[in-house]
Amino acid sequence: MKIPLEPLRGFRDILAPDSTTLRHLMSLFRELVESYGYEEVIPPTLERFELFAIKSGEEIRRSMFVFRDKAGREVALRPEATASIARIYLKHLRAKPKPLRLYYIVNCFRYEEPQRARYREFWQAGIELLGAEGKVADIETINLLINYYEKIKMLDKIVLKIGNIGIYRSMFKHFGLADEEQDHILHLMDKSMYDEALSHLEQRGFNELANKLQELWTTNTIEEAAKILSTINKEAEKQAEYLIEITNIIRDIYPNLALEPDISFARGLAYYTGIIFEVKVPGFPVSIAGGGRYDNLIEIYGDEHVPGVGFAIGLDRTLAALKEKGINLGIERREKATIVLIDEKYTSYAIKLQQLLTSKHVVTDITTSSRISKTLQKIYEKGTRYAIIVGEKEAKENKVTIKNLESRKQVVVQLDRLKKVEKLSNIFEQKQI
């Protein structure tokens, strides 16, 4: 019986060098956030469907991997990590002193038609800062996100869009717009359907609100916007000033960052309540990371009010953008060597040599060949720099022949001397024997 070899639709086999870079992106993220005091949470891949279904309709179900397990439970592969983090907080972490700093690196699943930079399984790395409100927490979060892109040499390639949903929440509240109406208007804004949003409001008799919004969206700077908002009420003005303040702080920390404060920016997510942000790469079709403040999210799952702020990085998309921009992360490469064993009689000699080299962190493999000419070529094409020839001549005298395949220089050294050097390249730097 023959099995089709292609992975399932929308799934991928990730091989080197992509696999190497992807894991590297994860390591850098882990290193960064751990040094800021974040602790890893590893949530289960499979959760109850209702965990994700809360506050979302059939549309969400369509794009999730949902099925019944053997006991008949309705379960889903996680489409994101934040819901699981909220659940984990309520189950295990309520009594912990706030704020809580949590991070995750997980694969997520969405049942969508595959298209550019969108797959059915993808990797997200993110943080959640729970139980902290205000400027410092918001800045900490945004700083970590930018800092990450700085570490992967993308600071000059990204645009950080930043807005404040709080502005709209306070305006809507002032004019008495119902929650569902609020989400609908934000949704239209997210899709840049501003005219539809305005006519929708006018139909419902919110003419003054519509006028104010229209005025707001024609402003060129957030300072102008703040002036208009000051004519509504103190809270709306405060929210606009907060956005200005946050923007100024980020500018101060990252003077070279392309920062795009946007008063009309609204991420579709129903649960955002304050600062929102998104990382885009000009020319790349989708945003590669995003996040914001969500002070009501935990309340959706439990009865406790816990403010939170966080972000998620699309690692696959970041990798794709990295490749598109031709950025080389310069992942530190260990020296690589291949032992060419000419006569299998000296197998134990070769294995001992391999142990010696690997203990010096040289990546070492063994090939047996009596035909050296083609073997050397193959080793070189694989990207291995050193060939170490082991045959009767070497084994009998406790020597090895080391050949640098790039310079084509070759030296014969005593095993004892090899034991003393730190790197193979050192042998070639010194005078040859």
Add this chain to the structure above:
RNA sequence: GCCGCCGUAGCUCAGCCGGGAGAGCGCGGGGCUGUGGACCCCGAGGUCCCGGGUUCAAAUCCCGGCGGCGGCCCCA
């Protein structure tokens, strides 16, 4: 869930108004018995995406499905 283009060797593809499955690159071996990238020779490798239909005959024409790329819906 919807739409468009595509699917032939490991890769890139030709063949497609019906009748023989092919090229280049790559891979393996040899020329060269312990030292390279060139060159020459030889070789392996295929359910022509799958299933059905039309036909004496289908890689080729028709239908359905699956998959790839991209767009829409959606994007938590």
